[in-house]
Amino acid sequence: MTANISKRNSTNSQSAIGAWWKKQSQNILPPLIAVVIFLVVWQLASSIGLVKIPGPTSMVTEQRTRIYLMYPFFDLGGTNKGLFWQTMASLQRVFIGYSLAAIVGIALGILVGTSAMLNKALDPIFQFLRMIPPLAWVPISLAALQQNQPAALFVIFITAIWPILINTAVGVQQIPQDYINVRRVLRLSNQKFFFKILLPSALPYIFTGLRIAIGLAWLAIIAAEIIMSGIVGIGFFIWDAYQNNYISDIILALFYIGAVGLILDKAMGYLQERIVPNDKK
Amino acid sequence: MTYTEKTKKKTTRSKSREAFLTIEGVSKVYPTAQGPYTVLKDVNLTVNEGEFICVIGHSGCGKSTLLNMVSGFATPTDGEVRLEGQRIGEPGPDRMVVFQNYALLPWLTAFENVYLAIDSVYPDKPEPEKRAITREHLAMVGLTEAADKKPTQISGGMKQRVSIARALAIRPKVLVLDEPFGALDAITKEELQEELLKIWTDHRCTVLMITHDIDEALFLADKLVMMTNGPAANIGEVMQIPFPRPRDRSQIMEDPEYYNLRNYALDYLFRRFAHDADEE
Ligand SMILES: Nc1ncnc2c1ncn2[C@@H]1O[C@H](COP(=O)(O)OP(=O)(O)OP(=O)(O)O)[C@@H](O)[C@H]1O
Ligand SMILES: [Mg+2]
Numbered sequence: 001m002t003a004n005i006s007k008r009n010s011t012n013s014q015s016a017i018g019a020w021w022k023k024q025s026q027n028i029l030p031p032l033i034a035v036v037i038f039l040v041v042w043q044l045a046s047s048i049g050l051v052k053i054p055g056p057t058s059m060v061t062e063q064r065t066r067i068y069l070m071y072p073f074f075d076l077g078g079t080n081k082g083l084f085w086q087t088m089a090s091l092q093r094v095f096i097g098y099s100l101a102a103i104v105g106i107a108l109g110i111l112v113g114t115s116a117m118l119n120k121a122l123d124p125i126f127q128f129l130r131m132i133p134p135l136a137w138v139p140i141s142l143a144a145l146q147q148n149q150p151a152a153l154f155v156i157f158i159t160a161i162w163p164i165l166i167n168t169a170v171g172v173q174q175i176p177q178d179y180i181n182v183r184r185v186l187r188l189s190n191q192k193f194f195f196k197i198l199l200p201s202a203l204p205y206i207f208t209g210l211r212i213a214i215g216l217a218w219l220a221i222i223a224a225e226i227i228m229s230g231i232v233g234i235g236f237f238i239w240d241a242y243q244n245n246y247i248s249d250i251i252l253a254l255f256y257i258g259a260v261g262l263i264l265d266k267a268m269g270y271l272q273e274r275i276v277p278n279d280k281k
Numbered sequence: 282m283t284y285t286e287k288t289k290k291k292t293t294r295s296k297s298r299e300a301f302l303t304i305e306g307v308s309k310v311y312p313t314a315q316g317p318y319t320v321l322k323d324v325n326l327t328v329n330e331g332e333f334i335c336v337i338g339h340s341g342c343g344k345s346t347l348l349n350m351v352s353g354f355a356t357p358t359d360g361e362v363r364l365e366g367q368r369i370g371e372p373g374p375d376r377m378v379v380f381q382n383y384a385l386l387p388w389l390t391a392f393e394n395v396y397l398a399i400d401s402v403y404p405d406k407p408e409p410e411k412r413a414i415t416r417e418h419l420a421m422v423g424l425t426e427a428a429d430k431k432p433t434q435i436s437g438g439m440k441q442r443v444s445i446a447r448a449l450a451i452r453p454k455v456l457v458l459d460e461p462f463g464a465l466d467a468i469t470k471e472e473l474q475e476e477l478l479k480i481w482t483d484h485r486c487t488v489l490m491i492t493h494d495i496d497e498a499l500f501l502a503d504k505l506v507m508m509t510n511g512p513a514a515n516i517g518e519v520m521q522i523p524f525p526r527p528r529d530r531s532q533i534m535e536d537p538e539y540y541n542l543r544n545y546a547l548d549y550l551f552r553r554f555a556h557d558a559d560e561e
Binding site for chain 2: 178179181182184185186187188189192196197200
């Protein structure tokens with residue numbers, strides 16, 4: 001009896017997996033095959049000397065890289081740490097710089113968005129500064145702040161703030177006239193206007209800015225760390241490996257960077273979906 | 282300085298004879314790329330307290346512009362609009378508007394939309410009272426069930442009901458409606474007309490309502506304001522609608538006078554002030 005039930009259960013769950021696979025295989029198989037083909041081509045290209053970098057198997061065959069691959073959590077002090085800690089150090093900088101950018105960007109964006117005068121005056125400046133790539137900010141922020149850590153944070157900040165600021169300002173300017181009319185006829189207090197109309201109305205724009213900015217911030221930290229020597233961080237790790245000609249280390253680090261970037265973007269996308277009222281037309 | 286003195290003198294002088302709502306010598310000129318465009322010229326109208334006024338006229342003649350000067354969203358280029366002797370300068374909750382496209386906040390529920398209005402107009406009322414007023418007005422338009430729904434989850438007719446509940450809940454002196462039922466199907470429209478009439482009978486606020494529908498106007502209004510065509514439109518005629526209240530739709534439609542009035546208004550609109558579209 002019991003055996004019978006458990007048997008039926010197991011067949012049930014098996015068929016459930018089968019059904020799931022039937023539904024998802026369309027989505028999973030093509031990218032999986034593409035990745036495999038890519039890795040194989042790469043391996044072949046490097047083994048016949050077509051490209052000068054080691055193939056993907058070097059992650060395992062190269063002993064030093066294998067250690068980095070297998071032990072992401074080691075910590076031998078100084079900059080000699082596993083890739084998990086290197087990544088965490090970079091992420092922490094991104095988190096601080098990005099949070100500052102979000103706070104200042106949203107606040108300034110609201111200010112600029114509500115004042116046509118300020119917008120006229122400042123928008124050209126923002127549009128101009130927005131075009132300066134993160135790397136170009138590194139020397140000037142190093143010169144201004146003298147130290148690696150604050151300079152790195154500043155580079156993140158200055159890279160991430162523009163999309164947040166500009167999108168917030170646009171979001172505030174885009175508040176439909178109908179809602180402004182409701183504010184005027186009801187004589188809503190500024191506080192009520194802010195929380196009941198301005199913020200919910202601009203929120204989708206703010207989140208678009210935040211999502212663009214998180215990607216930029218992550219790009220910027222890597223760029224910044226490559227130039228700032230002697231700090232723990234995945235960017236400097238790459239630079240250090242390059243100086244020592246540890247190419248396979250670099251490739252492994254690139255996987256970390258790509259994965260973290262992807263996670264950051266997806267996390268923001270998830271937050272966006274959860275927080276932004278999806279009943280907004 | 283002289284200006285305020287002048288208006289003060291005027292209001293004190295005319296206080297005893299001042300109508301509830303006065304539109305006096307109002308013109309509206311919009312600056313456009315082709316030069317100034319006169320929408321309304323020297324419009325005069327007085328409205329008594331508690332009257333139900335409908336405004337009819339061809340598209341683009343300036344009905345919304347006229348009512349916007351009552352609600353305060355537009356200011357007259359010349360002349361002035363006074364409510365109880367006070368010159369109207371800007372929008373305020375004493376002249377609440379039911380907007381053409383509802384203007385409900387989509388992130389708030391029906392209840393919250395109405396509550397927000399009450400809360401900002403009567404901030405000092407205790408919260409239970411404000412909630413009670415909200416519930417009462419939602420019930421009045423038959424939305425008790427849908428109170429916790431967001432505007433996107435309800436039909437156009439229900440949205441307009443919320444909008445009406447929101448407008449009435451703050452006890453305006455004047456209620457301004459700009460084609461409130463224009464987007465609704467015939468049945469919903471009749472339902473809402475009847476609800477509005479019932480609520481107005483209980484509330485007796487002054488109503489100014491734009492409509493394109495003569496039957497609607499004849500059913501609802503005490504007076505029908507018929508406008509001439511733009512540019513430089515004016516009030517051509519004001520038609521008294523004498524049917525006794527409370528009104529019953531089928532009953533007034535049996536009255537021969539109904540067709541006299543209806544034909545008169547149609548004749549006015551389509552013969553004497555036929556729209557330019559015919560000539561185009
Ligand atoms: N801000 C503005 N600037 C310039 N012209 C305007 C402006 N607002 C309205 N007008 C013009 O004034 C005229 C009257 O507009 P209004 O909206 O009052 O018409 P209406 O009678 O309400 O028309 P409808 O029945 O289509 O709503 C129109 O010709 C319109 O183009
Ligand atoms: Mg109009």
